[in-house]
Amino acid sequence: RKEVEQDPGPFNVPEGATVAFNCTYSNSASQSFFWYRQDCRKEPKLLMSVYSSGNEDGRFTAQLNRASQYISLLIRDSKLSDSATYLCVVSQNTDKLIFGTGTRLQVFP
Amino acid sequence: GAVVSQHPSRVICKSGTSVKIECRSLDFQATTMFWYRQFPKKSLMLMATSNEGSKATYEQGVEKDKFLINHASLTLSTLTVTSAHPEDSSFYICSAARLDTQYFGPGTRLTVL
Numbered sequence: 001r002k003e004v005e006q007d008p009g010p011f012n013v014p015e016g017a018t019v020a021f022n023c024t025y026s027n028s029a030s031q032s033f034f035w036y037r038q039d040c041r042k043e044p045k046l047l048m049s050v051y052s053s054g055n056e057d058g059r060f061t062a063q064l065n066r067a068s069q070y071i072s073l074l075i076r077d078s079k080l081s082d083s084a085t086y087l088c089v090v091s092q093n094t095d096k097l098i099f100g101t102g103t104r105l106q107v108f109p
Numbered sequence: 110g111a112v113v114s115q116h117p118s119r120v121i122c123k124s125g126t127s128v129k130i131e132c133r134s135l136d137f138q139a140t141t142m143f144w145y146r147q148f149p150k151k152s153l154m155l156m157a158t159s160n161e162g163s164k165a166t167y168e169q170g171v172e173k174d175k176f177l178i179n180h181a182s183l184t185l186s187t188l189t190v191t192s193a194h195p196e197d198s199s200f201y202i203c204s205a206a207r208l209d210t211q212y213f214g215p216g217t218r219l220t221v222l
Contacts, residue, residue: 004152032209043202043213044153087153095141097211099153 001026004100006088012106017078021103023071023088030098033064035073036087038102044087047073078107111137111207115214122193123222129189130217132203138183139205144176147200147216159186193221 006023013019025033033050048055050062050071061074071088085102112135122128132142142159157178158166165178177189190197198221204211 008150041200041216041218043216045213046210095143095158095206096155097143097153098155101150101152 002100003027003098004088004090006100006103008101008103010104010106012108013078014108015078015080017107018074018076019078019105020075021073021086021088021105023073023100025069025071025088025090025098027090027092027098028066028069029092030069030090031093032091033062033071034089034091034097035060035062035071036089036099038085038087040085044099047086075105078105080107080109083107111205111210111212113203113205113212113214115203115217117217118215119218119220121220121222124194125192127189127191128193128219129187130201130203130219132186132188132205132214134184134205134207134212137205137207139186139207140183141206142180142186143204143206143211144178144186144188145202145204147202153202156188161186190219193219195221197221 035047036044037047038044050064054063059076063072085104087102088100114133116131140161144156145153147153156171159178159180161180167173180186202216203214
């Protein structure tokens with residue numbers, strides 16, 4: 001079983017739509033959780049950290065359920081520029097990041 | 110935000126040659142840098158942790174004699190792929206840790222013919 005599992009997608013949504021991605025992780029000792037965004041043939045960029053209480057950054061909302069070992073990302077009012085691959089990332093410490101394979105989002109006009 | 114650079118961005122080489130990739134933290138000092146590899150449609154996989162002034166720590170299954178890492182200063186780590194073969198063709202990405210965040214370089218696309 002993969003340490004971090006994501007639905008690879010693609011998710012094809014129209015501009016303005018709300019879309020949600022899910023992620024599960026297998027190691028209950030994981031301490032830190034993140035969503036990264038990766039554009040085609042580029043490096044990953046931190047989108048947001050995920051906190052137990054849930055957190056929001058503009059149109060993006062992330063939630064964590066430690067009991068179910070489940071992380072989610074909600075994107076509201078999708079923009080064309082949101083098209084990318086979204087990587088779920090967990091860590092047991094600040095050093096080793098474990099990446100999911102990513103969920104591809106394509107926003108169309 | 111913090112800036113990490115990599116050089117070269119792309120390299121094409123013949124099988125059997127060695128390739129050196131540089132990773133620099135431009136506006137901060139990084140005692141720890143990380144080297145990842147990403148094959149098409151696959152996850153980023155940590156290859157090794159590079160520690161300034163000491164030996165790198167390699168992940169299981171990564172050959173330390175094939176992937177030589179040198180972290181000579183607080184702003185520079187290098188990865189040398191020795192005797193590269195076509196199966197080493199991949200996207201190599203470094204990152205540098207600052208506080209609780211890793212900042213990624215733009216990556217190096219290696220193609221071995």
